[in-house]
Amino acid sequence: DQQVKQNSPSLSVQEGRISILNCDYTNSMFDYFLWYKKYPAEGPTFLISISSIKDKNEDGRFTVFLNKSAKHLSLHIVPSQPGDSAVYFCAASGSRGRSKLTFGKGITLSVRP
Amino acid sequence: DAGITQSPRHKVTETGTPVTLRCHQTENHRYMYWYRQDPGHGLRLIHYSYGVKDTDKGEVSDGYSVSRSKTEDFLLTLESATSSQTSVYFCAISKDRTNEKLFFGSGTQLSVL
Numbered sequence: 001d002q003q004v005k006q007n008s009p010s011l012s013v014q015e016g017r018i019s020i021l022n023c024d025y026t027n028s029m030f031d032y033f034l035w036y037k038k039y040p041a042e043g044p045t046f047l048i049s050i051s052s053i054k055d056k057n058e059d060g061r062f063t064v065f066l067n068k069s070a071k072h073l074s075l076h077i078v079p080s081q082p083g084d085s086a087v088y089f090c091a092a093s094g095s096r097g098r099s100k101l102t103f104g105k106g107i108t109l110s111v112r113p
Numbered sequence: 114d115a116g117i118t119q120s121p122r123h124k125v126t127e128t129g130t131p132v133t134l135r136c137h138q139t140e141n142h143r144y145m146y147w148y149r150q151d152p153g154h155g156l157r158l159i160h161y162s163y164g165v166k167d168t169d170k171g172e173v174s175d176g177y178s179v180s181r182s183k184t185e186d187f188l189l190t191l192e193s194a195t196s197s198q199t200s201v202y203f204c205a206i207s208k209d210r211t212n213e214k215l216f217f218g219s220g221t222q223l224s225v226l
Contacts (some may be wrong), residue, residue: 006155034213043117043203043217044156089155100171101215103156 003027004092006104014112019077021107023090026071030092034101035064035075038087047088048075080111116140117218119204125224132191134221136204138184145187146205146215147171147179156203162187194225 005024013019023033031052036044050057050064050073057064063076077084090104116139126132136145147159148171158171160179168179176198178190191198204218 004155041219043205043219045217046213046215049213091156100158100161101156105153105155 004090004102004104006090006107008107009105010108010110012110012112013080015082016079019080019084019109019111021075021088021109023073023075023104024071025092027092027094027102029094031095032093033064033066033073034091036089036091038089038106044089082111082113085109085111117204117206117216119202119218119221121221122219123222125226126194127226128195129193132194132223134189134202134223136187136189136218138206140206140208141184142206142208143184144207144210145181147177147187147189148203148205149173149200150203150220151200159189196225199223199225
């Protein structure tokens with residue numbers, strides 16, 4: 001039973017345009033959400049997070065939006081750059097971020113020059 | 114990069130043989146985790162440790178055991194490797210239980226033939 005779903009396995013966008021990566025979750029106990037980025041042959045690295053008490057968190061070109069009623073979050077990258085090409089994992093946890101993470105399958109983003 | 118070293122980086126082994134993967138950290142972080150990454154599954158937690166000799170099972174622990182005799186080392190053992198354990202294994206560390214501060218190693222590619 002997949003509790004964190006990233007239903008689109010891949011996304012391709014033009015450099016300079018917006019990338020929107022989607023994530024859905026089913027567990028109502030999740031209250032903290034994170035995005036990790038992974039390059040080939042490297043481990044994932046933390047990108048951005050959001051608590052359930054917020055509906056938006058922004059860090060430079062990266063913004064995460066949370067819609068609790070829809071159990072949906074999205075990562076926006078504006079403008080997209082070729083260096084953003086990577087696998088992006090959505091992850092969720094409960095207990096205000098202090099329980100173990102549940103990851104989605106990941107989305108492969110390709111940014112075309 | 115956080116001081117995390119996984120060894121070996123690549124290993125090919127035969128079904129039925131025991132295999133031990135090592136994670137070594139120089140950050141003196143209390144929490145350590147082992148994940149596996151598989152296509153279509155994302156990252157799944159195998160085992161974790163909250164301190165020396167304090168370990169517990171994750172969501173996919175069958176066929177795996179761990180040991181942590183020192184703060185800096187977390188060993189993952191496949192008692193009798195099977196082809197289903199072919200995967201990329203990632204070690205992660207964190208200073209506390211706040212998940213955004215989860216740092217991953219570069220991974221071990223394990224192939225069980």
